[in-house]
Amino acid sequence: MRVEKGSDGNRGGHGRCLAPVQYPRNVAQLHYGPARVPSRESPEEAVALLQERGYTACEIDFEGKFWMDYPWAEKFGELARAAGIVLSVHAPIAGFMGHAERGKKLNMAVGMLDHSAGVAKAAGAEVVVFHPGYLLGRERDAAIDSVVEQLGELRERLEKKDRAVPFGVEIMGRVRELGTAADVFAISARTGWVRPVVDFAHLHAVTDGGFTEAPAFREILEGADAVLPPDAPFHIHFSDIAYANRNETKHLPYGEGTLRVEPLGNALRDFDRPATVITEAPDEASNQAIREELYAAVGTRSASRASSSIASGSRSRARKNSA
Numbered sequence: 001m002r003v004e005k006g007s008d009g010n011r012g013g014h015g016r017c018l019a020p021v022q023y024p025r026n027v028a029q030l031h032y033g034p035a036r037v038p039s040r041e042s043p044e045e046a047v048a049l050l051q052e053r054g055y056t057a058c059e060i061d062f063e064g065k066f067w068m069d070y071p072w073a074e075k076f077g078e079l080a081r082a083a084g085i086v087l088s089v090h091a092p093i094a095g096f097m098g099h100a101e102r103g104k105k106l107n108m109a110v111g112m113l114d115h116s117a118g119v120a121k122a123a124g125a126e127v128v129v130f131h132p133g134y135l136l137g138r139e140r141d142a143a144i145d146s147v148v149e150q151l152g153e154l155r156e157r158l159e160k161k162d163r164a165v166p167f168g169v170e171i172m173g174r175v176r177e178l179g180t181a182a183d184v185f186a187i188s189a190r191t192g193w194v195r196p197v198v199d200f201a202h203l204h205a206v207t208d209g210g211f212t213e214a215p216a217f218r219e220i221l222e223g224a225d226a227v228l229p230p231d232a233p234f235h236i237h238f239s240d241i242a243y244a245n246r247n248e249t250k251h252l253p254y255g256e257g258t259l260r261v262e263p264l265g266n267a268l269r270d271f272d273r274p275a276t277v278i279t280e281a282p283d284e285a286s287n288q289a290i291r292e293e294l295y296a297a298v299g300t301r302s303a304s305r306a307s308s309s310i311a312s313g314s315r316s317r318a319r320k321n322s323a
Helices: 043-052 070-082 104-123 140-160 181-191 200-206 214-227 262-268 284-298 308-322
Strands: 030-034 057-061 086-090 128-130 167-170 194-199 234-238 240-244 247-252 275-279
Touching: 030 284, 043 070, 057 070, 057 104, 057 275, 070 086, 070 104, 086 104, 086 275, 104 128, 104 140, 140 181, 167 181, 181 194, 181 214, 194 200, 194 214, 200 214, 200 234, 200 240, 200 247, 214 234, 214 262, 234 262, 262 284, 275 284
Parallel strands: 030 057, 030 275, 057 086, 086 128, 128 167, 167 194, 194 234, 234 275
Antiparallel strands: 240 247
């Protein structure tokens, strides 16, 4: 098995970034990129920046609001595919399932997830990430039943609109709330079309810093592997994290906390499954530091990025093309 580069080297005329050097390892294919689209100026500018920074993945950031229309999404997806960049969508935070009462809030959440799926289909994104919601005073099993029931209703709605894309439910960083690894794996197993989204920053927080060695990462990946479809990639969120009382407080610049990506890379080598790792670090220097350490651990040395003159030229072309 081997780590493969995320594209065939064709960068679609929007800058050039050398492919990683390949080594014989186990991960079928590794993609890595940011949790935010780096520019909202134009799809061309966004893809040029992703290439300049050496990324092969990007999560479309709708956590706060929808900011991308369908034509923008279609063009962004077209350019990303040409550059070998895989896309995902993060739905708005309020778009969660498992509401204790039916009414306005549930209807709003369904609408948000419906629209997220529409954008994901337009962009060719591989998964829509959403949060599992809250216990809301219920027993855990009852809350999970509610999540699964409402997801089933959502699926029927999406199928009628021909936008039944894969969804991903995220492991959360609240120790006494819905969204533990076991909760997420149970929801995935019961639905079949909802994948686990493994957030190792959240897991590190709720275990009071328990993710420092490869076996801890491997155990969680084994749980995700057991409920994922055969060819689906692991979808992973990663950043350094601050926490208190086993609850997340904020993302940290890489190195300021105690979570490191090398054990994750070592654990990924044990699986013959693609992986998409999304960095949620608060600064670009951290994104790049995580990237270099991850590729080194998995067994791929990321090659030098394009020169600043090439990158500058690609941004100029992007602005000209979007004008």
